[in-house]
Amino acid sequence: MTVVSLLVLWVIAFMCHAALWPARYGLPVLPSAAQSMMGVTRFILPVLALGLAVEGQGSVMGVLLWFAALSFGGLMAASLLVLRGTIMREIRGEN
Amino acid sequence: MRETLRTRLGWLHGWLGYVAGLVLTCIFATGSVAVFNMELTRWMQPEVLRAMPAPPTATALDAAARMVALEKAQGVLAFVALPGCRSPTLDVLHYNGHEFVGARLDPTTGALIPARATAGGGLFYNLHHTLYLNAQMGTVIVSIAGIALLVAIVSGVVIHIHALVPDIVMLRLSVARLRAWLDAHLLAGVLFLPFMVMMAYTGVLVKADMTLPGPPFHSMPLRTSSPPRAPMQALTYPPLAPLLAQARASLPGQEPGFILFAPNGVHIFAGDASSAFLTRDHADFRMPDGRALPVNTAASPVARTMQLMRGLHYARFAPPGLRWLYFLSGLCATTVMASGLVLFVMKRRRHAGHRQAHRLADGLNIAVIVGLPVAMLALLWGNRLVPVRLNGRESWETGIFFTVWGLCALHALFHALRGQASWAWRAQLGLAGLLGGSLTILDLLCCPAAFQALPGLHMAVDGMALLAGVTAIYARGRLERP
Known part of the structure; x- marks a missing residue:
């Protein structure tokens, strides 16, 4: 359970x-407010x-x-970003 | 100035990384598999059907002691390994110059289990630590490779420093092939940097006593050279069960792991799985009366640090979950090195592809990246196909491993030097796919009882082989694309 929690926290931090x-x-x-929040989250989650x-x-x-x-967690985040990129390209291709 | 430094470090990273990478890929691949060395040995001895360990009875311990005395009379220095979570049998083992081999006893009855002789997971363990060479020379080569890895890591970090943090999860598979390989190398290299540094640093450090001159930090009690063959005086040992109970009380928090027999005493050592600190604390008993001697478990800060270094590197304390993480991290670190080898050749193909040296490098890459996994799978096949009662069976298994690897290397070099490396890649990947994909069927056909008794173990080993096979077939398919 701890491993899963750690993985989730790290994936969110990497995203x-x-x-x-x-x-x-x-x-x-x-927007800049969201960016600040992302910056804080990126720092807080690994510490947590x-x-x-x-x-x-x-x-x-x-x-x-x-x-x-x-x-x-980094590998999973990279895989998610690749998946997102592939989906976005396919959507753009359909358009 | 800074660019000059980066250029020079780039040269160092490339060339040092390539030369050491050929060895390091083998070291990391076999080290990853060796994390499960005892489980692999269990898979390779399907006659041992016991799933759970049982505390050894007095009868079984005495049977083991008798066997040790008998082996000692024949000039073989044996010891007793007690049952544990990873190996449920009571084992009487000796070091044959490469690995620990010996008889397996039922921990309840003390009866000998007629298990087949096998090279087991110990072959990978030995390859990882000494490349199956002479212990001294092999350890020095592996340690030098470890130091080269640390240098390659530092140079790699300096080259990549500007993009290290921003690009930490960057992977672009849809771009040019060279860029995609570089992204994969950087992604795995940066993310598994802590693991690689830890393994390289602790690996070099724990073997420093064999690499550097000077007094050893700590002598490992089980590591001896080949056993002396001169017959020795047979000894009788006091009953072991009471000694074991006393040792358990003398080593609080640590479960006894193995029993060593010396002419003047019996030494019961704490098991390596007791904690992250590989202490090798022991309770000593005088011969022949079995009287307990004072136990000293105090360790200086330096000794304690070394115990932690050993514990972290050998990971014998790790529960199954952490053991899997070590295994998967090891595979990812192997991928970093393998992708580095491929990148080295790809980057130089345009300018030097026609040269024999470039083709040689291509051939060596195939021998290491595909030939080694093919040989590993062939070993597992050999274990099931070599007759169970064949004399010197474990040597046959080892022979199969090295013969297949050698043939793969010759095949790769033959095609690569003729400028047909892609043909060798495809053929060997296909062979890996075939061997890995069909191992489950072979296992089910040859050892249905073992599969039924230990389904988790067999599904894990067969599943990993299947995964290796599927990956090889996928890679073969990708190679055929333009």
Whole structure:
């Protein structure tokens, strides 16, 4: 359960990160208020995940799981962004 | 100035990465599989049908001690490995110069289980640590490769520093092929950077006593060279069950893992799965009366740090979930290195594609990236097909592995040097697909009872082989696209 929670937190943090670089990731530009919120979320969620991991699994296991969730969460976020890009291209192709 | 530094580091990253990458891909691939070395050995010994470990009875322990004494009389230094979550049998093992092999006993009755002799997961473990070479030389080569990896990582980070954070989840599969490969290399390289640094750093550090001159940090009690063959005086040991109970009390929080027998005493060591710190704490008993000697579990901060380094690298403390994460992270790190090898060749194809050196590099890439997985799958096939009672069966399995890998390498080099590397890629990927995809059928046909007794284990191994096969077929399909 902890691993799943950590993964979800990291994926959200990475998606917020992508939203802060809209040109690079081909995402819509957000208003500045939303951008600030994304920036704070991107910072808060990994810290929250670290607390959750260490609290639930102890320091060694917690830190290992936190880094593993970073790695696999990043892969999942990248896959989601690729999927989104493919869908958007197909929609544009249909138009 | 900064651009000059980046250019030079780019050269270093490319060339050092390529040369070390050939070895590192093998080290990481076999290391990832070796995370499940004991589970693989169980899969490769389908005669052992016990699913859950049971505490060893006094009868079984005494049977094991008798077997140790008998082996000692023949000049073989054996020890007893106690049942645990990963291996439910009571094992009497010895080091044969490459791996730990020996008899498996039922922990309840002490009866010998007629399990087939196998190279087991120990082959991958040995390849990972010593490349199946002489222990000293192999360890030095692996350690140098580990240091090269750390240098390649640092140079890679400096080259990519500007885009490191912004592009952390960037993957563009729809762009040009070279760019897509580079994106995949960077994505996995950056995301799995903590894992790769941890494994390279701890790997170099735990073997530093064999690489660097000077007094060893810590001597591993089980690592000996090939056993002396001179017959020794047979000894009788005191009953082990009471000693085990005393050892359990002397090593609080740590479950006993194995028993070593010395001429003047019996040493019961804490199991490696006890904690993230691989302590090797032990309770000692004097021979022949079995009197307990004082136990010292105190460790200096340096020793404690080294225990953690060993624990993190060997991951024997890891529960199944974390073990899977180690395995998957290892595969992703292997992908980083394999994609680096492919990129090295792709980048130079336009200018140097006609040169024999370039073709040689292409051939070596195929031998490492596809040939090694084909050989791994062939080993699993060999385990099911080599007759169970064949003499020196484990050597046959090892022979199959290296022969198939050697043939794959020759095939790859033959075609690559003639400028037909893509043909070799397709043929070997097809073979990997065939071997991986049909292993489940072979397993079901050869060992239905084991599949029924341990469905989780067999589905996991067969499933991973199937996944490898499907991936190979998919990659083969992608290669055929323009």
